[in-house]
Amino acid sequence: MNIRNIAIIAHVDHGKTTLVDQLLKLSGTLEDREQINERAMDSNALERERGITILAKNTAINYKDYRINIMDTPGHADFGGEVERIMNMVDGVLLVVDAYEGTMPQTRFVLKKALAAKVKPIVVINKVDRPVTRIDEVMDEVLELFMELGADDDQLEFPTIYTSALQGTSSLDPDISTQVPNMDCLFDMIIKEIPEPLVDVDGPLQFQPALLDYNDYVGRIGIGRIQRGKIHVNESVTCVRADGSHTQFRIQKLYGFIGLHRIEIEEASAGDIVAIAGLADIGVGETVCTTGQEEALPLLHVDEPTIQMVFGTNTSPFAGQDGKFVTARQIEERLFKETNRDVSLKIERIQNKEEWIVSGRGELHLSILIENMRREGYELQVSKPKAIMKEIDGVICEPYEEVTIEAPDDCIGAVIESLGYRRGVLETMDSRDGQTRVVYTIPSRGLFGFMTNFLTMTKGYGIISHSFIDYRPMEGETVGKRNLGVLISIDSGQTTAYSLGSVEDRGVMFVGPGVDVYEGMIVGEHSRDNDLTVNVTKGKQMTNTRSSSKDSTVVLKRPRQFNLESCLDYINEDELVEVTPENIRLRKRYLTENERRQQYRKNNA
Structure with missing residues (x-):
């Protein structure tokens, strides 16, 4: 069968996954009884909730006499490592x-990777029905972007197609009236323009795995393209490791892809994309070869992490109340298990402490990991994200990012x-139709804490990407330190409307009445730049005397709600986020007033 291997790349929310949905539907690959959900390739629960692609995924479509392997890639910069590999x-x-939106920061990033790899581009102008x-x-x-990125003459002669992935229509003409209700012209263009694998x-x-998956039954699974030769189930092969050493193993399982399914197959040939199982610690970029004829392919480059956080066991007074997995051993096992799938993640244990330095590609990257662990029943506490500094030629350097913001003119x-x-x-500023787009260059740490205020500043209408x-x-x-202090609970117990009513004038509350709190927990934001300890558990004193004014109902303002x-974004260096399956709480690193004073003196000695 003739094979074509393509990847779909774009800025976040430009319609990659919806386009794959239509290609699956309209190619006839799925059986009639199979129903396809909206954004079917986003199989992870968090992907569906957030409407984003987190993990690169592959599918295969049969069209005429061709088999088209399609890779759906993430659009967020934090998951750019998936695109590169x-x-x-x-x-x-x-x-x-x-x-409408045109080229955005991530469009530049993904196209730069594609042009560097010398692959053939097809431009799909999507959402023409807007x-x-x-x-x-x-x-x-x-x-202009192709020329800026140094595309060669062949790449500059890119074909263009105009589609509405949502409606399932396409055309070779930009005029929307010429759209036809199928994707045939896109399929035909892929077959005509994308070269057959030279193998x-x-x-x-x-065979070189570029992506990893994990299965409790067969262990780590390597997904990649067979560059040369054939591969069979139960075949004895050799893996050339990243350090040059050789490991012999047997192919236990061999998987192919069709539609939404991963299917077991007996053999596969060069040019096809498959998944193999059999080597427990197979890594990205290593080469699986015929035993006795080992010839390694160049190692794949994976961009280094740019931010890090400290994960630790939960040490709050409420530790162990919500979670199933609370010990250091359980948390460590889960973190290292994640590295089986995610090669952009780095874990390092801190000596003599139940804490780990977890490094990733961005805040979203690490917050997705924390949210997944929380849903699985883990309890932990995490610190404020920090940019990873590097020493280059004796100079301390930090990561910089390009930020594009689109917001109403008045915001x-x-x-x-x-x-x-x-x-x-x-860098640039452009205004049209009541919207202004600005492009900034900014240190990564300058973005920490920015999102909290950004939505407020733009009244929810702002779009940001970096x-x-x-x-x-x-x-x-x-850079970008929080200006205001916090209100800290001085006592443990349950909050009361009476005590909250007397504290409200000091700032904005994060908790309502009837909430369990402990000493050192952050319960609100102070209206000034210093921290303030408050009692939010105090009850109303009972007396023999009735008073009409004292019995009046306390009306409280709605507390501010936070997601992970x-x-x-909100916390400072001396604060932590306590994460449990049921609750997300803010707390001070040192819970008692006395400990905080001692630490302050120590830091300023």
Whole structure:
């Protein structure tokens, strides 16, 4: 069967996964009785809730006499490592661009990786059915981006197709009236423009896993393209490791892909994308070869993590009340198990402490891990994210990012002021249709805590995206520190409306009445820049005398609600987020007033 291997790449929310849905539906790959859900490739519960793709996934479609292997990739910068690694598995990419938004930071990032890998691009202008589109301008932006990124003459001659993935229509003409209700012209373009894999089926085996999966029954699974030769179940093969050593093992399971299913197969040939099981610690970029004819492929480059957090066992007075997995051994096992799937994640144990340094590609990357652990029944506490510094030529350097923000004209002033305070440098500014788009270069640590205020500043209408650029010399010690102090509970117990009513004037509360609190837990935000201890568990004193004014009902303001990301954004260096299956709480690192005073003296000695 003729094979085509392609990846779908784009900025977040430009329609990659919806496009794959339509390709699956309209190719006839699925049986009639199979129902396809919206965004079927996003199988993870968090992916469905958030409407984003977190893990790169592959599927295969049969069209006419062709088998088209399709890789659906994440659009968020935090998961860009997935995009980089699959470029050696494919021969072409579909670059999906929104017909209104045009090229965005992640469009640049993913296209740069594709052009560097010398794969053939097809540009898909999606969402042409939107009420407002800028198709001609967007095409100019795409061409400009190709030229900026140093595309060669062949890559600059990219074919273009216009689609509405949501409606399942496509056309070779930008005029929306020419859209037809199928994806045939896209399928035909893939077959015509994307080259067939140039492979040697009869040579000795070469297979390189670019993605990892994990299964409790067969262990770690390596997913990649067979670069040369054939592979069979029960075949004895050799893995050339990253350090050059050789490990012999047997192929226990061999999987192929069709539609939404991973199916067991007996053999596969060069050019096809398969998954193998049999080596418990197979790694990304290692080469599986025929025994006695070992020839390693170049190792795959994986970008280093840029931020880190400290995970620890829960040490609060409420530890163990909600979770099933609370011990250091259980948390450590779960963290190292995650590295079986996610090669962008690095775990390092802190000596003599029940804590681990967890490094990843961004706040979203690590918060997804924490949220998954929370749902599985784990209890833990985590620190504020920190940018990972590097020493380059004797100079301390920090990661910088490109940030693109689109917000209503009347809100952009507050955004510009806030980014300036966080050491952001304005690169470009463009205004149209009541919306202003600004592009900034900013240190990664300048973005910590920004999202909490961003939605408030833009009244919920702002769109923000950011992408790692490079490491640059560090400037200044603190960036974007929270201006206001917090209200800290001085006692343990249950909050009362009476005590909350008397504390409300001091700031904004995070808890309502009837909530269990402990000493050192953060219960609100102070209206000034210093921390304040308050009693929120005090009850009303009973007396013999009745008074009409004293019996009046206390009316409280609604407490501020936090999700996990906003908690990580909010806390300072001396604070932690306590995460349990039922609750997310903010707390001080040192719970008692006395401990905090001692630590303050120690730090300022």
